[in-house]
Structures are given as C-alpha cells and as structure tokens.
Amino acid sequence: MSLRRQVRFWRTPALPGLELRRARYARQTFARHTHPVWSLGLVLEGQTHFELGEACWQAGAGDLVLIPPQAVHDCNPQGEAPLGYWMFYLDPVWLPGLTARSPCQVVWSQPEAFAALRALATRLPGLLQRGESLDEWRQGWLAQMAEVLACWPAQSPSADRTPSPWLARAQALLCQPQELSLTHLSQALGLSPSYLNRRFGAELGLPPHRYQLQQRIELAKTALRAGAPIVQVAVELGFSDQSHFTRHFTAIVGATPAQYQKGL
Structure with missing residues (x-):
C-alpha cells in the first residue's frame, strides 16, 4: 500500500523561533527522534500511541500534546484512520514559564484551550499568504499561549538524576556535521564501544549513531530554511x-x- 502524506510548514522572520506545521498522515512511520524545541500539537483527527520518557501515551481528536525539547518520541498514526494535526514548534524563549525540569502532562483534553489554539493556528497561514502585518496576531497569540500554558496540568516529577560526566562531551562530539564512528567516539571519551553504546542509549533514549543522525537532520533543516540547495546540504x-x-x-x-523547504 502506498504512503499518503499531506504536510505543510509555515515560518517567517517576523516570528523567529516559531514554526507551524499542518499534517495529515496515513500509514506513516516515523523513526524515534527528538526536537530541539517545544512541540505543541493539536490532534484534529485519528489516533496516535507513543512512548515518551518512561510512560506510554495515547492522543486522539480534540487532544493537546506537549513534548519538551530533546524528548525521544515517534507519534505514529494508530490504526487505518489518518492522523491529522496542527503542530507549533516553539523555541523555549516563547515559553519562559516551562522547563524540562518542571514537566507538564504530555496529553491534555481541554476543549476551550484546544479551540483557542486551533483558531491561532488556522489564522496564521492566511496572514502570511496575504503578507499582512503580524503585530496584532502576535499580541493575541502571546496572550492566548500564556493563558493556555498557565492552566496546563503538571506531571508528577521524576527523580532528578545527575548526568554522567562524559555525556555532555559525547553529545558535543556528535553534533558535528560529518559522521563520527562509534570507535572514534569511544576513543575520544576513553570508554569501550559496548559500554558507550549501552549507557548513551540508557541516558538519552537513542544510541549514539541515531542521536548523531538526529543532529545532522537538525543542521539540514537550518540549511534548508536558509535556502541552500538540497543536493548541497546532502553533500x-x-x-x-x-x-x-x-x-x-x-x-x-x-x-x-x-x-x-517550500514552507513560507
């Protein structure tokens, strides 16, 4: 069966650190991945079942989903029905009251908040396409977003763990554009390849090679937004x-x- 995919992105220099996505998928399979920003989603149709942290979550039409930066997840459609949603990708500067150390509940069913965010998401593409000023929308958006997030239920905090001292260095080395083998990474850190692979996955939810691929894709997204040719980005x-x-x-x-890249 062929894959059906409808997806569109919107962004503008007038609102740096904000990207909006409208998607509808059937039989889409996402690799487990992360985002460097907050992901705030509105499920319009269908169902999704996903793991995030140590818990499993299910969201359906009318639900809001909030995924913190660097949280490993997949969010694939569940069943034969298409999964449709709006998604705000938000730099943490837009959400000063939220931090990964004070987590919110991932899925929230709240009709009034859903309707408010849906109205904001629906209006922005038209404003961009018509080239209208975003000043009024921005003021309303900030107020609505602050109001919704102020009411968002908190998640029971998990025990705070001190990260392993080698982890930050491993992450920095894996953020380089060119691929770094597990052998070279383990030599740089003074750890055995098997231990490094096992412990890195336990700490971050992705093995080193998948984490590195994720970082390269984020670099690719930045280059594509700047207008770089696709073949050049690949090379x-x-x-x-x-x-x-x-x-x-x-x-x-x-x-x-x-x-x-075609996103506004």
Whole structure:
C-alpha cells in the first residue's frame, strides 16, 4: 500500500523561533527522534500511541500534546484512520514559564484551550499568504499561549538524576556535521564501544549513531530554511547521495527536504 502524506510548514522572520506545521498522515512511520524545541500539537483527527520518557501515551481528536525539547518520541498514526494535526514548534524563549525540569502532562483534553489554539493556528497561514502585518496576531497569540500554558496540568516529577560526566562531551562530539564512528567516539571519551553504546542509549533514549543522525537532520533543516540547495546540504552533511539524505530526513521529519523547504 502506498504512503499518503499531506504536510505543510509555515515560518517567517517576523516570528523567529516559531514554526507551524499542518499534517495529515496515513500509514506513516516515523523513526524515534527528538526536537530541539517545544512541540505543541493539536490532534484534529485519528489516533496516535507513543512512548515518551518512561510512560506510554495515547492522543486522539480534540487532544493537546506537549513534548519538551530533546524528548525521544515517534507519534505514529494508530490504526487505518489518518492522523491529522496542527503542530507549533516553539523555541523555549516563547515559553519562559516551562522547563524540562518542571514537566507538564504530555496529553491534555481541554476543549476551550484546544479551540483557542486551533483558531491561532488556522489564522496564521492566511496572514502570511496575504503578507499582512503580524503585530496584532502576535499580541493575541502571546496572550492566548500564556493563558493556555498557565492552566496546563503538571506531571508528577521524576527523580532528578545527575548526568554522567562524559555525556555532555559525547553529545558535543556528535553534533558535528560529518559522521563520527562509534570507535572514534569511544576513543575520544576513553570508554569501550559496548559500554558507550549501552549507557548513551540508557541516558538519552537513542544510541549514539541515531542521536548523531538526529543532529545532522537538525543542521539540514537550518540549511534548508536558509535556502541552500538540497543536493548541497546532502553533500555537506556527509550523506552518500540525495536519495540517502531524503530517506533519513523523511523518516524523522515526516516530510521530504523539498516539502520542508517550500514552507513560507
């Protein structure tokens, strides 16, 4: 059965750190991945079942979903029905009251909050397409977002763990554009490959090679937003060819590089 995918992105220099996505998927399979920003979603149709942290979550039409930065998840459609949603990707500067150390509940069913955020999401694409001023929308959006997040239920806090001292260095090394093998990474850290692979996955929810791929895709998204040619992005980030790049990009982002770049 062929994959059906409808996806569109909107962004503007007038609202840095904000990206809006409208998507509808059937039989889409996402690789487990993270985002460097907050992901605030509105499920319009269908169902999704996903793992985040140590818990399993299910969301359906009318639910709000809030995923913190760097949280590993997949959010694939459940069943045969399409999964449709709006998603705000928000730099933490937009959400000063939220931190990963004071987590919110991931899925929230609240009709009034859902309606308010849906109205904001629905209005923005039209404003951008008509080239209208965003000053009024921005003021209303900030007020509505603050009101919704102020009411968002908290999640029971988990025990705070002190990160392993080698983890930050490993993450920094894996954020380079070119691929770094597990052997070279383990040599740089003075750890055995098997221990490093096992402990890194336990700490972050992704093994080193998947974490590194995630960082390369984030670099690719930045380059594509700046207008870089797709084939150039693929080469500079060390992918063997454009089809190889497109396959990995689509598995994580849920859109091809061309679809992502065409966002306003």
